Amino acid sequence: xxxxxxxxxxxxxxxxxxxxxxxxxxxxxxxxxxxxxxxxxxxxxxxxxxxxxxxxxxxxxxxxxxxxxxxxxxxxxxxxxxxxxxxxxxxxxxxxxxxxxxxxxxxxxxxxxxxxxxxxxxxxxxxxxxxxxxxxxxxxxxxxxxxxxxxxxxxxxxxxxxxxxxxxxxxxxxxxxxxxxxxxxxxxxxxxxxxxxxxxxxxxxxxxxxxxxxxxxxxxxxxxxxxxxxxxxxxxxxxxxxxxxxxxxxxxxxxxxxxxxxxxxxxx
Amino acid sequence: xxxxxxxxxxxxxxxxxxxxxxxxxxxxxxxxxxxxxxxxxxxxxxxxxxxxxxxxxxxxxxxxxxxxxxxxxxxxxxxxxxxxxxxxxxxxxxxxxxxxxxxxxxxxxxxxxxxxxxxxxxxxxxxxxxxxxxxxxxxxxxxxxxxxxxxxxxxxxxxxxxxxxxxxxxxxxxxx
Numbered sequence: 001x002x003x004x005x006x007x008x009x010x011x012x013x014x015x016x017x018x019x020x021x022x023x024x025x026x027x028x029x030x031x032x033x034x035x036x037x038x039x040x041x042x043x044x045x046x047x048x049x050x051x052x053x054x055x056x057x058x059x060x061x062x063x064x065x066x067x068x069x070x071x072x073x074x075x076x077x078x079x080x081x082x083x084x085x086x087x088x089x090x091x092x093x094x095x096x097x098x099x100x101x102x103x104x105x106x107x108x109x110x111x112x113x114x115x116x117x118x119x120x121x122x123x124x125x126x127x128x129x130x131x132x133x134x135x136x137x138x139x140x141x142x143x144x145x146x147x148x149x150x151x152x153x154x155x156x157x158x159x160x161x162x163x164x165x166x167x168x169x170x171x172x173x174x175x176x177x178x179x180x181x182x183x184x185x186x187x188x189x190x191x192x193x194x195x196x197x198x199x200x201x202x203x204x205x206x207x208x209x210x211x212x213x214x215x216x217x218x219x220x221x222x223x224x225x226x227x228x229x230x231x232x233x234x235x236x237x238x239x240x241x242x243x244x245x246x247x248x249x250x251x252x253x254x255x256x257x258x259x260x261x262x263x264x265x266x267x268x
Numbered sequence: 269x270x271x272x273x274x275x276x277x278x279x280x281x282x283x284x285x286x287x288x289x290x291x292x293x294x295x296x297x298x299x300x301x302x303x304x305x306x307x308x309x310x311x312x313x314x315x316x317x318x319x320x321x322x323x324x325x326x327x328x329x330x331x332x333x334x335x336x337x338x339x340x341x342x343x344x345x346x347x348x349x350x351x352x353x354x355x356x357x358x359x360x361x362x363x364x365x366x367x368x369x370x371x372x373x374x375x376x377x378x379x380x381x382x383x384x385x386x387x388x389x390x391x392x393x394x395x396x397x398x399x400x401x402x403x404x405x406x407x408x409x410x411x412x413x414x415x416x417x418x419x420x421x422x423x424x425x426x427x428x429x430x431x432x433x434x435x436x437x438x439x440x441x442x443x444x
Contacts, residue, residue, distance in 0.1 A: 011432045020413050020428075049439035056389045057408060061300045068292055071310055075288055076281075078314070079321055083277040147307045 008032055008039045013046055064149050067239050134215045135250060136191055136206030140175050143191045143246030144199040154232035158195040158225070164188045164205060172205045185210055187217060191249070192242050193224040196231065215250050219262040223253045230256070280324045287333060288317050294409040295341050301405040302345045304352070312348055316340045332415065338406065339419045388441040396434055403430035 008016075008029060015021050016029045033040050164172075169188040178186065186207035192198030208217050227245060230236035244252040254260055292313055299309035319340055323330070330336035393401060399420065406416045413427045420427075 010436065011428055014432055014435060015428060018407070018413070018431075045439055045443075046435055049435045049442055052385070052389060052442040053393075053404065053435075053438050054408060056386055056393070057297060057300075059386060060390070061297050062293075064306055065293055065296050066306075066310075068289065071292065071314065072285070072288060075314055075317055076285060078318055079281045079284060082318065082321060083281060083325075147310070149306075 006032075007036065008042075010042070010046065013039065013043045017043065017047060017050070066147060134209065134212050135248060137176065140203075141191050141206040142203055143242070144201040144204040145192055145197045145242050146199045148197045150231055150234075150238045153195070153197055153228075153238065158228055161190055161194055162200075164190075168202060168205065171202055172207055175202070176207050178207055189217060189220070192246050193228075195224060195228050196241055196245065197238060198242070214262060215253075219253060220249055222263075223249060223256065226256055227252070277325060280321060283324065284317055284321045287320070287337070288313075291334065291337055295337065298338060298402075298405045298409055299341060299345050301401045302349055304345060304349060308348055308352070309345070312341055312344045315344055332418075335411070335415045335418050338409075338411065338415070342402070342419055385442060389438060392437045392441040396437065399426070400430040400434045403427050404434045407431060 012021075012025075012029060016026060019026075021029060033043065172188050173186070187210055188205055189208040190198045191204050191206055194200070198204050208220070210217075223245065227236065227241040231238050231241050244255070253262065257263055295313050295316070296306070296309055299312060302309070304312070316337055320333070320337065323336075393404075396404070399422065402420055403416055406419060407413075411419070413424050416422075416427045417424050
């Protein structure tokens with residue numbers, strides 16, 4: 001029969017469940033547990049505490065971890081930069097560039113690479129200087145996001161997109177080769193709306209034609225509202241929503257509204 | 269000669285990317301034990317793997333790469349935290365990751381999931397002394413006691429004592 005003094009300590013039990021005892025100690029503990037219900041019950045309580053902690057981590061931390069594609073692409077770019085530095089004139093990744101911004105840019109470029117072929121033909125050049133832009137050029141506007149969780153995005157009510165500074169609008173027009181006289185025909189719009197975590201970054205801005213009659217800004221607004229609604233209801237993963245709208249917003253509209261044509265007057 | 273150098277760089281790069289794929293999430297989970305934002309933690313991890321790349325290309329190879337990465341992440345996270353704390357002195361207190369997570373969930377489903385036990389656990393984990401919390405998070409990522417001792421530069425006995433204290437608190441919180 002076991003006396004009170006002979007019970008195993010919590011430390012011994014934790015070391016045992018963690019496999020940190022020597023073979024001899026482990027054998028002694030095992031022998032004791034076979035005989036002692038109280039220590040077995042205590043061991044079970046310790047295992048339960050471990051289980052609770054693991055569940056806590058999964059529920060609260062794992063859900064906030066973003067997919068690895070963006071960070072991986074950034075790391076690869078920086079490794080390539082460092083590797084090349086040895087063989088070139090010593091170019092280094094500028095330390096002054098924020099990791100946050102560089103992450104967004106590299107992630108954006110990664111999306112661009114994948115989607116470039118998909119988009120070919122959507123931007124129809126009408127003349128040497130004027131374009132009817134219904135979807136952005138993926139090499140110029142691949143989309144860029146800030147790292148926000150679904151909770152952070154949905155906590156605040158969706159606000160109207162803030163106005164893009166004039167200087168930034170000019171840069172967008174320059175990139176798209178739109179002459180100074182033509183900007184009135186366009187609205188510089190976010191590809192991934194900030195209401196879905198879109199970044200205030202030139203890689204996420206494009207000149208949307210005001211003259212477009214079918215796939216126009218109002219239609220895209222309806223899609224953005226709908227996607228946000230799905231994300232905040234938990235019916236759609238935030239990263240998927242961002243990816244779909246950045247890849248081809250027209251296809252995303254067709255997919256999520258189950259229609260090949262914009263639905264008249266639809267506004268969420 | 270240069271070609272051979274590039275091939276070698278490429279192998280090191282592949283190794284680093286492979287380790288990144290394997291250990292980014294465990295490192296992010298560990299860094300949740302620090303009062304850093306998710307983005308700050310991602311930044312720390314980028315720096316850690318760049319440091320590993322430099323380390324390997326200089327011909328050094330840590331005996332235990334996983335331990336090396338956790339230790340580097342630990343040190344960089346501490347440095348980042350202290351720097352942020354200084355910057356935030358005039359801007360209010362930093363929010364720990366768990367604290368940020370304690371904000372009300374956005375919809376009824378999430379609120380339901382985020383139950384009372386979870387809230388109690390969050391309070392308990394946040395209230396743990398730093399060393400106890402770090403030991404717990406490292407153990408949860410599968411590190412052995414000797415590895416934890418090396419990452420945190422403490423004795424094996426301290427690791428054991430920290431885990432015992434932490435699990436006792438968690439057990440009580442889960443029972444209530």
